[in-house]
Amino acid sequence: MFLRNCWYTALWSNELKDKPIAKTLLNEKIVLFRSARGDVGALEDCCCHRAAPLSLGEIAGDYLACGYHGLKFDVNGKCVELPDGNQVPSGAKVRSYPIAEKWNVVWIWMGDPAKADPGKIPDLPWLSEPKWTATPGRLHVKSNYQFIVDNLLDFTHVAYVHKRTIAGDPREATEPLKPERLNDGIGISRWLLDVQPPPLFANAGNFKGNVDRWQVARWHPPGVVYLDVGCAKAGTGAPQGDRSQGISIWSTHLLTPETEHTSHYMFCFSRDFNLEDEGMSKLLYEGSRATFLEDVDFLEALQNNRADGSLDGLIHLAADAGQLQARRMLSSMISAEQA
Amino acid sequence: MFLRNCWYTALWSNELKDKPIAKTLLNEKIVLFRSARGDVGALEDCCCHRAAPLSLGEIAGDYLACGYHGLKFDVNGKCVELPDGNQVPSGAKVRSYPIAEKWNVVWIWMGDPAKADPGKIPDLPWLSEPKWTATPGRLHVKSNYQFIVDNLLDFTHVAYVHKRTIAGDPREATEPLKPERLNDGIGISRWLLDVQPPPLFANAGNFKGNVDRWQVARWHPPGVVYLDVGCAKAGTGAPQGDRSQGISIWSTHLLTPETEHTSHYMFCFSRDFNLEDEGMSKLLYEGSRATFLEDVDFLEALQNNRADGSLDGLIHLAADAGQLQARRMLSSMISAEQA
C-alpha cells in the first residue's frame, strides 16, 4: 500500500553521530549508522544470529557491532567478523537499504535496490546551501502521512487551526487557490494582497502595516512538500517578482510513513534574511514547531476517525482540488508499481 | 447487541456549558452541544468534509463550527455554512440523534429516530424537583454495563465490598430479598429491622442506637437503576410508612455503554432533609463516590475475567433472582428488537 520505488527521508544528516539510530519506516525496523569513513549504512535492525536489534550495538570503525554477541556488519549488511574468530558463514548478513545523502538529508530507498537513482531526489537547495539559514526539526505524528500531505496542500485551515500563530486575515479561508499539475507532483498557489501580516511574520519582518502575502506549495510524491511563503510591504511589487521589501521563508516538510497510522515528520524553515541572527533562528524554529503542533492535534484526531487514511464518502470544497489531485497521482503511481 | 430503541443518559444537563463535549456511546462517537437558544444537539463527532471531530470546534451561536475548516452545523446535523461562502451542497450533513432533556439529564435515543418518544423516559423527580437536594457525579468504569446493573440489584455484596463505607450489619449478606416484576422493569426490596446503622447513615442521621433499614431498588431497562434506601430509629413505624424519625436517600444510577467493555456511570444522591446544608451535600457526594469506587474495583476485575459480559456457566444464589430476571428481560427486549 506504500509506494516502494522512491526515496523516503530517514534522518537529517546531522542526526547521525556516534550512535546507531533505530527507525521504523514503512513498517520495517531499520538501524542507521555512519561508519568511521563517513558512509551511511541502513540495515535491518535484527542481527542474523540471535535477532537482537543492531541499534543496541555500537559503531566500531567502519562496522556496526551487535551489542549481544559482537558480530560486526559493514554498511552493506555483510557480517565481517564473529566473536569467536571463526570463519564467517556466507549466510551471515542482514538486509541493507540503498542510501543517498543530499541537502543535509539521509534518503533511503525502500523498493528494488536496482532502481535506486539519486538523480530522482527532489531539489531542495534551501536546506543546505550557504545563502540560507535552516532551522530543522522533527515530530512524530500518530496519523497516516497522507493526511499530513492533505493538510499542507490546504491553506483554508490556517484561519481556524492556526488562529494563535500564523493566521492573519479572514481571507485565508476564502481566497481561492490555483492548483497546477507539475511534471513530478502537484503545486498550488495564491496571493493575498493588502492584508494584515500573521503574527509570526509580523514579528520576524517588523511590518507596521498591511502586506502582500504569497503562499506557494509543491508536493513531490510520496512525502516531500515545500512551501514558499512570505510577505512584502503591500504594493511594493512582490506579485511582479520584487521581494526586496519582504521576507520569504521556505518551509520544507519531509514525511515518511512509520506505519499506516503513524508518520515521521521532518520539518525545516529556511530563510534568506538575517542569516546569522540566532534569536531569529530560535523564533522561527519555535514558531514553526508550535504551528505544526497545532496541526498535529487535528491530524491525530482525523486518524482516530478514519483508520484507513482515506477520504471516502467525504464532501470536498473548491479549495480541496490540489490535495485531491495529489491523492489521485499517488494512488495511480502505487497501482502502476504493483501491476 | 445493545438495545437501540430506548433512551440512554448522555450527560447531566449542567455539564453542557460553552464547549462541545465528546462522548462515545454504544461504540459511536458523538459530540453534544447546547446552542445559544438552548437546544441540545447530538451529532456524529466527525465532520462530513475532512473527518475532524466536531468536538474540537466551537459553539457559534446556534451552530457548532468545525475547528478544522469552519463548517457550521445546526443541532440537526445540517451544514448551514461553508468557509468559502459557496453554496452548501445537499450532502453536507452529519448524523444527528434525538435528544430530550428531563430531570436535569440529557437523554439520547440511539435507535430509530421515528420511535423516539420522550414519554418513555422513567420518572426520576428527585433529580430535579425543589423538595430534594441532589448531589450528582460521574464515573467511567472499565466494565460492561450489565455487571453494574447486576451489582446494583445485589445487596448481598454490601457486607463484603463496602465494609469500610455503607455496610452496617452482618445480616446484609443473609437477609432475603423480594424480587418483583414491574410493568417496565424489575424491583427488589427488603427490610432490616433493629440493626446497626451503616457508618454513612449513622453520620448523616445522627442515630445513637439501632435502626430499621429499608432497601428498595428499581431497574428500568436498559440502564436506569434507582435505590430508595434509608434508616429510621428502630420501632418508630417506618415499615408501616412513617419515615418521620428517619432519613431517606434516593440514589440514582444512570448507565450507558461506552463500548461492550466500558461504561459511563452517572450517579446522584438525592435527600429530603437538611436541604441547604452544604456540609451534608459534601458528605453525601464524597461518601457515595467513595462507595461506588469500591464497586468499581470489583466491576473492572469481573470484566477482566469475563470479556463477554455474560454470566454463562456461573452458579447463582437465592439473592440473585432479581438480577437474573433483569438480564432475561433485557435479553428478550434486544431479541425482539432485532427480530
Added chain:
Amino acid sequence: MFLRNCWYTALWSNELKDKPIAKTLLNEKIVLFRSARGDVGALEDCCCHRAAPLSLGEIAGDYLACGYHGLKFDVNGKCVELPDGNQVPSGAKVRSYPIAEKWNVVWIWMGDPAKADPGKIPDLPWLSEPKWTATPGRLHVKSNYQFIVDNLLDFTHVAYVHKRTIAGDPREATEPLKPERLNDGIGISRWLLDVQPPPLFANAGNFKGNVDRWQVARWHPPGVVYLDVGCAKAGTGAPQGDRSQGISIWSTHLLTPETEHTSHYMFCFSRDFNLEDEGMSKLLYEGSRATFLEDVDFLEALQNNRADGSLDGLIHLAADAGQLQARRMLSSMISAEQA
C-alpha cells in the same frame, strides 16, 4: 505450545504471607494462598458465582473467602460455605492445581493432576539448606521464556552485555564450551584459566591477581537453569577440585511462562562463604539483579523482533550448541505430550 505435565515455579515460599497472590501462568489466571494450617492452594482466580477474582478476597483460616460475596473455598477449590448459609450446591467449585513445596519454592503442576509427582522436582539444595546463604529475587520479563533459557546457556554474551558487571576477560567471548546431554536436561561448562576476575567476583572474593574461573550451567526442562560459577586464585588447583582458595556461587534461574511473550523470572544467588555477612548478601543480591536487568534489555528487544519466540532462519555459532540441544529436547517433549 507449552509443556504441561511438568513442575513450574510459581513463588518463593516466603512470598506467601497473609494475603492471596494472583499470578498468570501459561495464560491461566491463578490465585495462590497459604491456609492457616500451612497448606498452599492454587486455584483458578475466578469465583464460580460472579467471576470475581478470588485474589481480591482474603484468607479466612483454612479457606479463601471471595471478596465480592464471601463464598469460601478450600485449597482444593471446593466451595465450603455460602454467605446466605444455604447448602452449597455440588457444582460450586473452582479449578485447582497440584502444588508441591520444596527448596523454598512453591511448584505448580499445570498438566494432568494424576501425573503430578513431586519426585520429578529437580535437586536444588543450595536454595534451602543451612550451609548456603541464598539471596532470592524476582523479575518480570517481557520475553518468551525460551529466549531466557537460551541466554543462560550462552556464555558468549557476557563479554558484551555484561561489560559493566560480571564480564572480566575478552576470552569470555571466545573460549569454547562443552555441551553435554544429561539424563534430564542439558549441561554446558568451561574453564577460563589465569584470567582477570570479573568486578562482582573481584569485590566479593577480594582477589588481587588473576583467577581460574569456572562456569557450569545445567538446564532442566522446561524452566529451571542453574549455574555453578566461581573463581579461585589462579593455579591453586580449582580445575582439579580444590576450591579452597576460591569462592563459588550457585545461581538459580526459575522461569515460568506468563504468556507466550512474557515470563516470570525468579532468581537466586547462593554462596557457601561469609554466610552471615549481610553486606555480602546485599552486594550479591543487588549485583545479580543489576546483571539480570542488563539481560532483560536484550531479551525484551529480542522478543520485539521475534514475536513467535523461535530461532527460525537465524545462523548459529559454535557456542550455541548447548542451547540448540535444549530447544530440540524441549520441542520433542512437547510433541510427545501432544501426540
